[in-house]
Amino acid sequence: PLYDIHEFWDSQPVPKAYEKIDESMYDQQIDVPKTVADVRPEPYTLPPGYTWANIDIGNRTEAQEVYDLLTQNYVEDDDNMFRFDYSIEFLQWALTPPGFHKEWLFGVRGGKKNKLFGFISGIPVDTKIRGKQVTMAEINFLCVHKSLRTKRLATVLIKEVTRRVNLHDIWQAIYTAGVLIPLPISKTTYWHRSLNPKKLVEVGFSSLPANTPMARYVKLLKLPGETSVKGLREMQKSDVKVVHDLLNAYLSKFEVHLHFTEAEVAHFLLPRAGVVDTYVVENPQTKEIKDFLSFYHLPSSILKHEVHKTLRVAYCYYNVANTVPMEELIRNALIIAKQKDFDVFNALDIMENETLLKELKFGIGDGNLHYYFYNWRVPEFKPNQIGIVLV
Numbered sequence: 001p002l003y004d005i006h007e008f009w010d011s012q013p014v015p016k017a018y019e020k021i022d023e024s025m026y027d028q029q030i031d032v033p034k035t036v037a038d039v040r041p042e043p044y045t046l047p048p049g050y051t052w053a054n055i056d057i058g059n060r061t062e063a064q065e066v067y068d069l070l071t072q073n074y075v076e077d078d079d080n081m082f083r084f085d086y087s088i089e090f091l092q093w094a095l096t097p098p099g100f101h102k103e104w105l106f107g108v109r110g111g112k113k114n115k116l117f118g119f120i121s122g123i124p125v126d127t128k129i130r131g132k133q134v135t136m137a138e139i140n141f142l143c144v145h146k147s148l149r150t151k152r153l154a155t156v157l158i159k160e161v162t163r164r165v166n167l168h169d170i171w172q173a174i175y176t177a178g179v180l181i182p183l184p185i186s187k188t189t190y191w192h193r194s195l196n197p198k199k200l201v202e203v204g205f206s207s208l209p210a211n212t213p214m215a216r217y218v219k220l221l222k223l224p225g226e227t228s229v230k231g232l233r234e235m236q237k238s239d240v241k242v243v244h245d246l247l248n249a250y251l252s253k254f255e256v257h258l259h260f261t262e263a264e265v266a267h268f269l270l271p272r273a274g275v276v277d278t279y280v281v282e283n284p285q286t287k288e289i290k291d292f293l294s295f296y297h298l299p300s301s302i303l304k305h306e307v308h309k310t311l312r313v314a315y316c317y318y319n320v321a322n323t324v325p326m327e328e329l330i331r332n333a334l335i336i337a338k339q340k341d342f343d344v345f346n347a348l349d350i351m352e353n354e355t356l357l358k359e360l361k362f363g364i365g366d367g368n369l370h371y372y373f374y375n376w377r378v379p380e381f382k383p384n385q386i387g388i389v390l391v
């Protein structure tokens, strides 16, 4: 609970759990204004035997080292049955958007083999918060090897990435986590839509509802073999401009959202095999595009099962529905994911998602994803006011 002592976070410019609400303090930074000249010029001190190392994620060998660290040491579910298994291609996609800064992708090396024991990443994002534009760093992939846990190494990684971001005259950040630390700007819930119920029951991801034989459970969750939306097709380069306009227009409806450049829309939404899928709806008569759907591929390793080693998971990404009902659009995303042999389709209750989860037979997940700002005070938002998906 929040009244716990947070040695590190109580020293950081984030709202305190106990602070009195003062509306006049909202929509501004928490820290005293600083300039780049105030930023510590040298990296933070690491324990003896460890060194800082920038990671060139575009270099296959270095990307493999990050993959190896994360696939063994990154986020597990509460029951330690599954662990995220981000692929190398996914990491390269997530961490090299237009305008990224190489020195914001780095880790800690040590030992005889100069092994990678820790990692953290930042990418620049243009956020809009209650109508105010704030350039931030989006922090992700914080990971410390299991053999080095609870030695406060994470706090050094966080302070170092803060320092490196500050050197670019950026003083705010956005991040999400399953853990509850001071202080969430929103507490969202994740939901799962089974696509391969038999496998999900076999690996313990789902349990058969009471008095429901497997055959009936499978029938309950069956989806059409083909999509229903006319004119649905994979996004291509020539769609970037219209998808860019549709996305920014749609996201401006939310209290907290990102603003994407065309180059960022091309980077984050053009289909990449095994990473991200985007489909546009091209009106067969007018050839106009007014809707699109997208989901990203993030498998989880199944930690304790002899036969099944990987859970193939699709995650709801950005979806805009202007001429098609959102429910039908997302149902078509489910159908495509099933056609592509995904086992489950995950979604947060952010944006408009909560309005379609039940109808589309999603089941509620066992935990939350909290959204956080660093050094920016806002009132707490409901999930349907959040228009940002962090991978």
Ligand SMILES: CCCCCCCCCCCCCC(=O)CSCCNC(=O)CCNC(=O)[C@H](O)C(C)(C)COP(=O)(O)OP(=O)(O)OC[C@H]1O[C@@H](n2cnc3c(N)ncnc32)[C@H](O)[C@@H]1OP(=O)(O)O
Pocket (backbone or CB within 6 Å): 005, 006, 007, 008, 009, 010, 073, 074, 075, 076, 137, 139, 140, 141, 142, 143, 144, 145, 148, 149, 150, 151, 152, 153, 154, 155, 158, 161, 162, 165, 166, 170, 171, 172, 173, 175, 176, 177, 178, 179, 181, 374, 375
């Ligand atoms: C202006 C720019 C600013 C940029 C920076 C913005 C801030 C960015 C913040 C980062 C955003 C990342 C977002 C992201 O990547 C998505 S959330 C996923 C984070 N990664 C994992 O969960 C992977 C598995 N776990 C680990 O690798 C370790 O357990 C980690 C590394 C998590 C902690 O390593 P450890 O060996 O277990 O722990 P110590 O070194 O002893 O440190 C303990 C302190 O760390 C605090 N802690 C624990 N988990 C945290 C988390 N997920 N966020 C923030 N803080 C977290 C904890 O509350 C405690 O502080 P307290 O004593 O005050 O309570």
Ligand SMILES: CN(C)Cc1n[nH]c2ccc(-c3ccc(F)cc3OCCn3ccnc3)cc12
Pocket (backbone or CB within 6 Å): 075, 076, 077, 078, 082, 083, 084, 140, 141, 176, 177, 178, 190, 191, 300, 315, 346, 347, 348, 365, 367, 368, 369, 390, 391
């Ligand atoms: C977002 N990005 C920062 C990775 C990340 N970190 N921590 C997390 C905790 C939950 C989710 C999440 C987000 C959306 C979703 F539909 C299901 C999720 O978790 C499933 C349960 N689970 C937790 C861990 N392994 C499996 C992601 C994350």
